[in-house]
Amino acid sequence: xxxxxxxxxxxxxxxxxxxxxxxxxxxxxxxxxxxxxxxxxxxxxxxxxxxxxxxxxxxxxxxxxxxxxxxxxxxxxxxxxxxxxxxxxxxxxxxxxxxxxxxxxxxxxxxxxxxxxxxxxxxxxxxxxxxxxxxxxxxxxxxxxxxxxxxxxxxxxxxxxxxxxxxxxxxxxxxxxxxxxxxxxxxxxxxxxxxxxxxxxxx
Numbered sequence: 001x002x003x004x005x006x007x008x009x010x011x012x013x014x015x016x017x018x019x020x021x022x023x024x025x026x027x028x029x030x031x032x033x034x035x036x037x038x039x040x041x042x043x044x045x046x047x048x049x050x051x052x053x054x055x056x057x058x059x060x061x062x063x064x065x066x067x068x069x070x071x072x073x074x075x076x077x078x079x080x081x082x083x084x085x086x087x088x089x090x091x092x093x094x095x096x097x098x099x100x101x102x103x104x105x106x107x108x109x110x111x112x113x114x115x116x117x118x119x120x121x122x123x124x125x126x127x128x129x130x131x132x133x134x135x136x137x138x139x140x141x142x143x144x145x146x147x148x149x150x151x152x153x154x155x156x157x158x159x160x161x162x163x164x165x166x167x168x169x170x171x172x173x174x175x176x177x178x179x180x181x182x183x184x185x186x187x188x189x190x191x192x193x194x195x196x197x198x199x200x201x202x203x
Contacts, residue, residue: 025181032161038075043200046178050086051095053174055187060115063190101148102138
């Protein structure tokens, strides 16, 4: 994997290890946010996720489709996706760099594809080729994929966002979810998440 672990992590994870702080209001916008849903939605849901996190992959497959159908697509929730890195850091960083290279409006499609293939890629042990095959399904050549993996500016910007996540929102685990600023550091079921969203909408 042509990614420097130290460059990906930088000081971000050291900052992320700081104690969590309670929030009482929706989180402000941050550089690198990827957003779905109406800006007029009464409920804001921010998810910090890592492309190498198995719990995040499960949330993506088992919870997110129902969340999107019931709350995001109906204008009830504004969903904000934010990046974080967990081991193997190189894979997490490479996955985000790939999604950024493909760009909008297919960013979330790339994220979904990587999450759904995550277990098979890990089982194969060939992380680079696993991501390369995904890149090709989104129209990138091998040369374009390699260029994305070696994009120092994009890597530095990603690392800066990870550091900011630790400093600003005290992220330690993935997935970490904020519903109108209320923090949840657990892999929630759709039913439990729905209760939190419904309560936030009534508050």
